[in-house]
Amino acid sequence: MTTTNDTAAQKGITVALDGVSFSYGETSFHFDAEFAAGRITAIMGPSGSGKSTLLNLIAGFETPDTGKVLIGGIDFGNAPPSARPVSMVFQENNLFAHLSVEANVGLGRSPSLRLGDADRAAVVEALARVGLTGKEKRLPRELSGGERQRVALARVLLRDRPVLLLDEPFASLGPALRDDMLDLVAGIHAEREMTVLFVTHQPEDAHRIGQDVAFLDEGAIAAIGPADDFFDRSGPDGFKRYIGDRGGTVAGSQHIARKRT
């Protein structure tokens, strides 16, 4: 059930929700979808449509009332979060405030922080990959918001799980910084080819790195398909209503997308 850490890189695997239903107070959700292996899917939709719930179900923070959560073909619906082949980056609180950058990343290798020399080297390497060389000993409060999310991504590298879930981790960053972070994610994806699901409210983000888009509405997946289909005039009606007249500007700003790594 658990993923192994000794393989060099975990290639992405499919994530599928098979008749998953879940209720949350008055609201109920129903998900039926398959996310292709090794692709980046942008999860979009109005507030309360179930984007975070979808990710929480896959990560194991919520348990479905019925249905299966298939990751690589295996039902993980009742497995605890740490036993799933999944890493997740939240909008905030990705780091333990009292632990150094190094320790926070090292937790990705050993939850009890028993690290050997090889593990330490891997931590240094991962931090270098996200551009934080030399900040190993810092505490999270000594870092900027963007740097903190980079630490979280370094830990994702170290955990090396085939599925990466991003729950608006860059929402509170400025536009330029957000683009940098998205490019970092795209770069990591290019190396590891994991399956990435990322929640975002910004069509630009979806357009920048999303290969597919899943559009959620009223607790269900209303549409799913290649990103390009969504952003041209033939996109689903609900999606067009959701992004409003920004569709045009996104299409007009395609030159940004071409900067993709």
Place this chain on the structure above:
Amino acid sequence: MQSTLRPDSRITAGVVALASIAVLIGGAFIGLIVEGAHDLSGAAAAFDGYLLRVARFTLWQALLSTLLSVAPAILVARALSRHPAFPGRRLILQLFTVPLALPAIVAALGILALYGRAGYFAGVFARLGGGEWPGIYGLSGILVAHVFFNLPLATRLFLEALGTIPADQWRLASQLGMGARPAFRLIEWPVLRAAMPGIAGLVFMLCITSFTIVLTLGGGPAATTLEVAIYQALRFDFDPARAVVLTLLQIALTFVVVIVLTRLGANTVGDANLPVAPRRYLSAGRMESVLNAGLIALALLFVAGPMVAIVLSGLGADLGRLAGEEAVRRATVTSAGLAFLAALLGVTLSLALIAARRALAMRRRPGGAMSLLEHATDTGAGFVLVVPPIVLGAGWFLALRGVTDVFAIAPIMVVAVNAVMAMPFAIRAIRPAYDAASERHERLCLALGISGWTRLRLIDWPSLRRPLATGFAFAMALSLGDLGVIALFGSDSVQTLPYLLLARMGSYRTADAAGLALLLGLVCLMLVVAADWLGREGRS
């Protein structure tokens, strides 16, 4: 839904903690019921005029104490709030937290040293009254002591309430040119009135369950409360039937009071927080300033007086000889050991309840109803307030007296009861920090698979050690100064400092008692100051 059944060690710990509390309280009740059933006619006979007199006096002194504490507290709190720049304001407020730390027996001694028959003021009072000053034993002594404890407490709570008035209201009032009177009527009074039932209720509750003050300052059957009568029935008259009836009456009384208090939304645990002075836009006139300064000075003298008396009479004692005395040394070691264990147990039980409550709350879907277990972990410790230490002690005393030597189990009883008594305070210190840390760390720990001992060591301990230390220091101060259970179970072989103090008072070795009081008071004060300091550092 299977994951909701996943075992969680935190919930197990909470269940164990609740079970321990249930055994402590349940055992006492069984002792009482068995004893009562055993001697039904004796229990019925215990319902006599004496019992009614005691019950009436219990309520009467609590009512008077509440009135005398709360009414002046409103005025003093208002005066302090009107003068945020009053010289020494911070110091005064800090001084007002001292009674919270001071063991009741130490305060009683200070009051006697000041207003007693041989007190510092005896001469003055004798000249004023013409004739010999009889001292303030009886109702007057009880009232003075209760006001000494509760006037500062109520003042701080009212001041806190006044601090909740938004600055905008003051800005508006000053723009409209509101004078002191309309400002009081329109702005301050509504807040004070809203806070009053809670504060008055808390004070009433504290006075109704007050044991040490009544024991040391009350006198004879005319000034005895239920708790002291229980103690006397067990220790002196050895009349178990009467003890049972008194205890049941006390439980019924506190139960009713707690129910009423909960209805009124009272906060039944006093807080040690210092209110910060918000900026004020309305300045007081000259006349009002003089009046307020007078009020504050009076309150200050009243509260500081017994403290000064404790220090002066304590220094007058032969401290060197006391320190060399075998009994004093033994009592000090016993007190320190028992208080340490009680605090450790209290904080551990509190942490278990807090963790279980949080774990259960997280399992619950939003909008879902709280389970019985979650309710129990939420308010379980509060039940302790309904069952005063003397009642617990009396129950166990009766249950065990035929089985074992009750005086030999004194250490266990003292540790267990004091631990549970300190829990409401420990929970107040720890729970907010625990819940906030859990809020930040829960998902991350789950995602990374950090659990059990590793989680405690790596994640929880670093963020909780300060609040835990606060709770520990506070719990230790409380149990160090407690003279409840030890009064019942104490003997020559097991003596704590408060017990020794009581014994010295009883044998009229006043100087010794004063010296011991100074020592005990200082230690408790240091612990509470440490608790406050740790709590504050943790918050910033």
